[in-house]
Amino acid sequence: MNNLKKFLFNLITDKNTSFWVLPFKIVLSLFSFLYFIIIKIIFLFCSFRRKKFKVKIISIGNITWGGTGKTPLAKNIAEYLKEKNYSVAILGRFSDEISLLSKKLKDIPIVITCHKKEGIEKAIREYSPDIIILDDGFQQWGLEKDLDIVVIDSLNPFGNGWLIPRGILREPISSLKRADILVLNKVDLIKIDLDSLKELLRKINPNVPIFEALYVPKYLENLRNGKKEELDILREKDICLFSGIASPESLRYTVEKLGYKTKLVFEFLDHYLYKESDLIEICSRCIKEGIKELLTTEKDAIRLKPLIEKVSERFVSLSIFSLIVELEILDSEKFYARLLTFFNN
Structure with missing residues (x-):
């Protein structure tokens, strides 16, 4: 099932540019046209x-x-x-x-x-x-x-x-x-x-009105013990970066800006339900590559914490962190003033 999802994801994002997938893209294009008609009808009805x-x-x-x-x-x-x-x-x-x-x-x-x-x-x-x-x-x-x-x-x-x-x-x-x-x-x-x-x-x-925003890294959370750690502790260190989010490239860019050295990367589909075998494979590869620090997202951590408890004794030499970020709106005073204007009117 995961292979099928990955295949479809690569089709809709055009990551698969092989000639042999062209018939699949044509079929999906027809379904897109049908989808367009359906949502237009629903929109008019609503x-x-x-x-x-x-x-x-x-x-x-x-x-x-x-x-x-x-x-x-x-x-x-x-x-x-x-x-x-x-x-x-x-x-x-x-x-x-x-x-x-x-x-x-x-x-x-x-x-x-x-x-x-x-x-x-x-x-x-x-x-x-x-x-x-x-x-x-x-x-x-x-x-x-x-x-x-x-x-x-x-x-x-x-x-x-x-x-x-x-x-x-x-x-x-x-x-x-x-x-x-x-x-x-x-x-x-x-x-x-x-x-x-x-x-x-x-x-x-x-x-x-168009406003700009960005994610600001705040700190790291140690997923073994829940402790907060400074962002600097992984700077210039080889890490394994793994995630199951919609935009893994944005995570890679953020980690790069923090000065972390990404030596190993695992990218799963958005909202991926990790299995114990997935975490064992990731940790085993890290030990093989000599990597001691692993990093994922706060969203992934929700699904990973129960699994980490199960495998923690097996991989005691590894530290697993989640990167905690906050959304920051640039020119936030103007943004919130504009927001309140709608209610005052």
Whole structure:
């Protein structure tokens, strides 16, 4: 199953450029056209019966598959509004990201639901919030929202330009005209001209405010004992980098900027469910290569901790860390001022 998923992922991201996969790409292109027709019909149907709630609703979403940073942004906004004495609740589907939110936001209620309308009703009924934040709400076309924020991965804004399943787009790029605010994430890692991307976005949505964001490494967490460690302890050391996230290249760039020497890399698909055998293989390769430090992401750590406990005695010479990062909005004062403007109006 994992091999099939990897094969399909390489198709939709055009990482597989072999001539023999061309028939598969043609078939996926036809399904993309069908997908386009279906979402257009659903969008039109929902447009005539949008549900309006008395509570203020902020949607934070994207138009692509994969991690753009919408959940970390939801966390930042929730914390800011809490400081401003607003009562806030967050809605989201069960995921690694939501699990991290639950861990970090102890005093902000999080409603886990697959059905946003029912989730909003539950949040209103149980918590009476002033504002509800929808994590991944841009495609909730049947809801009346007060603010639609879209997060874009600057490293890979729109993939190959195709809709699902030929590409990673959940909606056509033209759908960004519905956005009230655009946030370009990972701007410190971008290899192309950021102004060109902004110019394209302004052609789609001329008056939309565009903000920039990036992930700032804060510290390392030792996954054996839970201790916080300074970022410097791995500087100039050979490490094994492994992850199961949507954008492993952004992790590689970040680690490179920190001055870590990546000698061994294991990259799994997003939300990969690690098996004990996976961790044993990774650790065994590290011992063979003379590597003593392993590094992964905070999101991966959620799935790895139970496995680390099982194999820890077998690989006592190895240290396994997760890199803890925080999303930082550049010109954050202007961003939050703009956000509050929507509610004041």
